[in-house]
Amino acid sequence: MTVSSASTSAENYRGIWLTILLSLLLGFASISTDLYLPAMPSMGAQLGASQGQLELTVSGYLMGFALGQLFWGPVSDRFGRKVPLMLGIAIFVVGAAGCALSTDATQLIAARIVQALGASAAVVLGRAMVRDLFHRDEAARMLSTLMLIMGIAPMIGPSVGAQILALSSWQSIFWVLVGVGGVTLIGLARTAESLPRSMRGEGNLAQAFLAYGPHFKNAKLMAHAMILGCFGAGVFAYVAGSSFVFIEYFSLSPQAYGLIFASGIGGIMLSNAVNLRLVGRFGSNRMLFIGTSIAAVAGLLILLVASAGWGGWIGFSIALFAYIGMNGLIGANAIAGGLSSVEQGTGSASALLGFAQYGGGMVGSALIGLLANGTPMPMALIISASTTCAVVISLTISRRRASQ
Incomplete structure (x- = not known):
């Protein structure tokens, strides 16, 4: 050789x-x-x-x-x-x-x-x-x-x-x-x-942590962090509660549940591909609003299916697929929008956005643990409420940008 x-x-x-x-x-x-x-x-x-x-x-x-x-x-x-x-x-x-x-x-x-x-x-x-x-x-x-x-x-x-x-x-x-x-x-x-x-x-670690201070005064960064937190609450309510809903409530096998969960991740990958093609044409703010709007509509459908029982596990799965798939539009554009408002301390700003996302997930999964009653309703309520908050914040960001 x-x-x-x-x-x-x-x-x-x-x-x-x-x-x-x-x-x-x-x-x-x-x-x-x-x-x-x-x-x-x-x-x-x-x-x-x-x-x-x-x-x-x-x-x-x-x-x-x-x-x-x-x-x-x-x-x-x-x-x-x-x-x-x-x-x-x-x-x-x-x-x-x-x-x-x-x-x-x-x-x-x-x-x-x-x-x-x-x-x-x-x-x-x-x-x-x-x-x-x-x-x-x-x-x-x-x-x-x-x-x-x-x-x-x-x-x-x-x-x-x-x-x-x-x-x-x-x-x-x-x-x-x-x-x-x-x-x-x-x-x-x-x-x-x-x-x-x-x-x-x-310097010491205390000085390194002080870099987070200015970020809390950045309204645009915090608004995008709130969107990530709201959407994260719904997503991890799904992660925490979905196995019980499909395996115990709908009586599906663990293997069937694994396939349903995998289809949701496939939806995320599909929306990521759509976002890559369209974000240059429409901008990240508009794509973020589209993502949160579709997620909010899907959240309402999830609530209706859970309360009325329409379509059984198939109807529930379809509504969840539309909701989870919007992670590809919301996650990327919320992070990009938040970081675009930061000139210094990008690393700590990124960590703050990640903290908001998983912190919201902690709240959502904790709520579903406290409200669990053996039915899909607690998960549906958390998803619907959190996505409604996310789309309201996204609409506020879009209106402020339009006025500027």
């Missing part, structure tokens, strides 16, 4: 390996929840926990994930990416093992919070590594590849979880996550630091 061909092979290996590693990091948020969704009813039966208690495992996870994002960003800006990442993944492994060893709902909720604190490091710092390692055009291509992979992962997550459940126990799902974390730790140990010392921040 010649020197040039060896060099090319090394570069190809580096590119493939780096893509796999970054995909693992950015996929931690979805696999940590989607994989065990089909097992929630059986977990409740074995642990002696109610539907509401099991749904709190989702809201507890989202609380840890939302708060963790605000912590790991400033830490990595000060101390680099590799060490905080390895620490975060180690925390994730401990939390996943704690979930597998839990004997009641309280232990499971606590372990899920620990798991989320670690997983948030993987997502936040994985994105930071992309910015560290690639120039603007290269970073865009890498992020596009990673988004495609991240879109596929949630589609198959519930189905994979259902298959693990069919072959073994629900605890095995969390042991699989322990294995994923261990493999990721090995990969990180072989990966060089992406942020050189010359690019790291100075």
Whole structure:
């Protein structure tokens, strides 16, 4: 083998390996929840926990994930990416093992919070590594590849979880996550630091966290954060409650539920493709308003189907597909709109938007846990109310922009 061909092979290996590693990091948020969704009813039966208690495992996870994002960003800006990442993944492994060893709902909720604190490091710092390692055009291509992979992962997550459940126990799902974390730790140990010392921040952590202060005075940023929070409340109410609705209320199998959940992720990927084609023509504000409007109409349909029983699980699935699919329009355009209002501190602004999204999800999943009554109505009410708030805020943004 010649020197040039060896060099090319090394570069190809580096590119493939780096893509796999970054995909693992950015996929931690979805696999940590989607994989065990089909097992929630059986977990409740074995642990002696109610539907509401099991749904709190989702809201507890989202609380840890939302708060963790605000912590790991400033830490990595000060101390680099590799060490905080390895620490975060180690925390994730401990939390996943704690979930597998839990004997009641309280232990499971606590372990899920620990798991989320670690997983948030993987997502936040994985994105930071992309910015560290690639120039603007290269970073865009890498992020596009990673988004495609991240879109596929949630589609198959519930189905994979259902298959693990069919072959073994629900605890095995969390042991699989322990294995994923261990493999990721090995990969990180072989990966060089992406942020050189010359690019790291100075001062202590307290000074780094003060960068969040000016963002709270930015009305445009906060409005887009509120849209993400409102929509996130509805989405994670669906994530927390859908397995009980389809498996227990509609009496579908875990495998069938996995396919329904996957179809929703397919809708998100489809709307992402539509947004890429149309956002240049209509602008992100108009696409955001279109997305929130369709989501609000779908939310009302979900409420009508849940209250009147029209179409059974098929009608409910169709309405949910239209609602969940709008994530492709709302998420991208809300983040882009919020960040466009920031001239300095883009990283902390991005973390704040992420905190709003997952913080809203924490509220939505906690509410569905508290209101759970064995019917689809609590989930339908939360989705309808949250999307109505989102479209009102989006309309306000559009009117202000038009007047300016």
